[in-house]
Amino acid sequence: MALENGDKAKDESSPVAAVAAAMMKDWTLFMLRLACFLATASATIVMALNKEKKTLVVATIGTSPVTATLTAKFQYDPAFVFFVVANGLASLHNLLMIALDIFKHKLSDKGLCLVIIPIFDMLIVALAAAGDGAATFMAELGKNGNSHARWNKICDKFGTYCERGEGALIASFIGLILLLVITVLSILKLHAKPKLTTTHTSSVIP
Amino acid sequence: MALENGDKAKDESSPVAAVAAAMMKDWTLFMLRLACFLATASATIVMALNKEKKTLVVATIGTSPVTATLTAKFQYDPAFVFFVVANGLASLHNLLMIALDIFKHKLSDKGLCLVIIPIFDMLIVALAAAGDGAATFMAELGKNGNSHARWNKICDKFGTYCERGEGALIASFIGLILLLVITVLSILKLHAKPKLTTTHTSSVIP
Numbered sequence: 001m002a003l004e005n006g007d008k009a010k011d012e013s014s015p016v017a018a019v020a021a022a023m024m025k026d027w028t029l030f031m032l033r034l035a036c037f038l039a040t041a042s043a044t045i046v047m048a049l050n051k052e053k054k055t056l057v058v059a060t061i062g063t064s065p066v067t068a069t070l071t072a073k074f075q076y077d078p079a080f081v082f083f084v085v086a087n088g089l090a091s092l093h094n095l096l097m098i099a100l101d102i103f104k105h106k107l108s109d110k111g112l113c114l115v116i117i118p119i120f121d122m123l124i125v126a127l128a129a130a131g132d133g134a135a136t137f138m139a140e141l142g143k144n145g146n147s148h149a150r151w152n153k154i155c156d157k158f159g160t161y162c163e164r165g166e167g168a169l170i171a172s173f174i175g176l177i178l179l180l181v182i183t184v185l186s187i188l189k190l191h192a193k194p195k196l197t198t199t200h201t202s203s204v205i206p
Numbered sequence: 207m208a209l210e211n212g213d214k215a216k217d218e219s220s221p222v223a224a225v226a227a228a229m230m231k232d233w234t235l236f237m238l239r240l241a242c243f244l245a246t247a248s249a250t251i252v253m254a255l256n257k258e259k260k261t262l263v264v265a266t267i268g269t270s271p272v273t274a275t276l277t278a279k280f281q282y283d284p285a286f287v288f289f290v291v292a293n294g295l296a297s298l299h300n301l302l303m304i305a306l307d308i309f310k311h312k313l314s315d316k317g318l319c320l321v322i323i324p325i326f327d328m329l330i331v332a333l334a335a336a337g338d339g340a341a342t343f344m345a346e347l348g349k350n351g352n353s354h355a356r357w358n359k360i361c362d363k364f365g366t367y368c369e370r371g372e373g374a375l376i377a378s379f380i381g382l383i384l385l386l387v388i389t390v391l392s393i394l395k396l397h398a399k400p401k402l403t404t405t406h407t408s409s410v411i412p
Contacts, residue, residue, distance in 0.1 A: 076354035079343035115397040119390050122328045126386060129332040130339030137285035137340040138347075142355070148282035149348070151357040180332060184325055190396055191321040 029189075030101055032182050037094035039175035040128070044087040047135075047168035050074045052161035072158040079138035080165070086131025087172055090179065093124045118186035125183055128176050132169070139165055235395075236307055238388050243300035245381035246334070250293040253341075253374035256280045258367035278364040285344040286371070292337025293378055296385065299330045324392035331389055334382050338375070345371055 052072045059066040074080040097117065100107075107113055142162060145153035155162035258278045265272040280286040303323065306313075313319055348368060351359035361368035 072354075077352065078346060079339075082339070082343065111397075115393065118324070118393050122331060122389055122393070123386070125328060125332050126335040126382070129335040133285075133288070133336030133339035134343040137288065137344060140284060141344075141347075141357075146283065148278075149357070149360050151347075151355075154355050176332070180329070183328055187321065187324050187328070187393065187396065190393065191317075 026101065029182065029185055030098065032178055032185070033094050033098050033101070036175050036178035036182060037091055037098065039171050039178060040087045040094065041091040043168045043172035043175060044084055044091055046164055046171065047074050047080060047087070048084050050080075050161055050164045050168065052158045054157060056157070070157070072154065072161040074165075077138055079134040083131040083135035083168075083172070086127045087175065090124050090128045090175060093120065094179075097121075114190055118183060118190055121179065121183040121186050125176070125179050128172070128179060132172050132176055135165075135169060135172070139169060232307065235388065235391055236304065238384055238391070239300050239304050239307070242381050242384035242388060243297055243304065245377050245384060246293045246300065247297040249374045249378035249381060250290055250297055252370055252377065253280050253286060253293070254290050256286075256367060256370045256374065258364045260363060262363070276363070278360065278367040280371075283344055285340040289337040289341035289374075289378070292333045293381065296330050296334045296381060299326065300385075303327075320396055324389060324396055327385065327389040327392050331382070331385050334378070334385060338378050338382055341371075341375060341378070345375060 050073070053069055054072070055067050055069045057065040058068045074084065097120075100113070100117075104110065104113065139162070141151060141153075142165075143153060143155045145151055256279070259275055260278070261273050261275045263271040264274045280290065303326075306319065306323075310316065310319065345368070347357060347359075348371075349359060349361045351357055
């Protein structure tokens with residue numbers, strides 16, 4: 001009888017502990033998603049607004065200088081356009097996941113949600129990583145140039161444009177690292193989902 | 207008694223069916239991994255061996271032309287070096303996963319394996335996507351140039367180099383798509399792992 005009571009107490013306390021632990025984990029995941037959203041959204045906005053105009057003296061006729069106004073815009077480079085699209089979609093994904101987290105108690109199929117989230121997280125990781133890879137190496141080219149291909153650096157002329165681009169890249173990399181952590185947690189959550197226990201009790205009472 | 211026998215028959219047949227289904231899935235996963243390894247390894251090798259020498263006439267002194275030999279190598283571009291490293295690591299990862307699949311019956315903790323595989327798959331997806339993103343936009347620059355940054359195209363001079371690079375990129379993208387499919391399957395496998403703990407308790411009270 002004592003054993004029976006002990007078992008009952010264990011049965012009652014463990015779901016409470018499990019729910020508390022799950023809530024703690026959900027809270028961590030929520031904060032990570034929010035931080036990730038802020039990082040990717042900042043990266044998108046900073047890069048999308050990145051523009052610098054520069055007036056350079058290109059020649060001198062007599063004593064009067066001939067100037068030309070050059071503009072550096074993110075739209076001029078396909079890699080930066082892709083970076084903005086990738087980070088924008090990553091922000092949107094995080095926002096949707098936050099909304100899903102808030103309204104998940106209204107969902108009927110929580111199991112499906114549990115498996116779809118890491119899959120979408122992983123696809124967004126791929127997209128964000130591709131955007132970051134493309135923009136990083138294009139930024140590196142803008143900063144250092146490539147003597148073999150005779151591509152001159154442009155950061156000596158457009159300093160502010162390059163600094164803002166660097167800021168967007170740093171924010172995006174923070175977002176990518178957070179997204180990687182979130183995806184690992186989503187996979188671990190799927191692994192640790194509550195296990196069903198089916199008990200068959202056959203009592204033969206003559 | 208009839209019910210008991212029926213239950214027993216169900217209990218015996220379902221694990222067999224589950225094992226057969228798992229073997230079919232494992233076989234699909236094995237073939238996908240092999241195809242992914244071949245794609246990423248081809249991409250690595252084709253890009254790593256990509257080199258083209260070209261002798262161009264740069265000037266004419268009197269009647270004798272002055273020639274210069276120019277070389278295009280993947281090492282000259284950091285994005286292509288990263289592409290080779292990323293695809294090389296993706297190939298190595300797939301090879302290790304194939305080896306793990308062959309020797310998994312010797313492992314003591316299969317559950318740990320089940321959760322670690324999708325995590326590593328996802329990290330490799332991020333790496334391969336970053337490599338592909340970087341190389342694709344650098345290749346696009348080599349093909350079309352960028353008039354705003356005054357970066358001239360180089361594919362008009364190094365046609366073979368660009369064609370081989372394109373081949374490596376296509377192989378790498380096939381590898382990335384296969385890796386995405388594999389990661390989705392790894393996550394689904396984790397979701398579908400046997401969870402039921404069946405306890406049969408028979409209490410015979412006379």
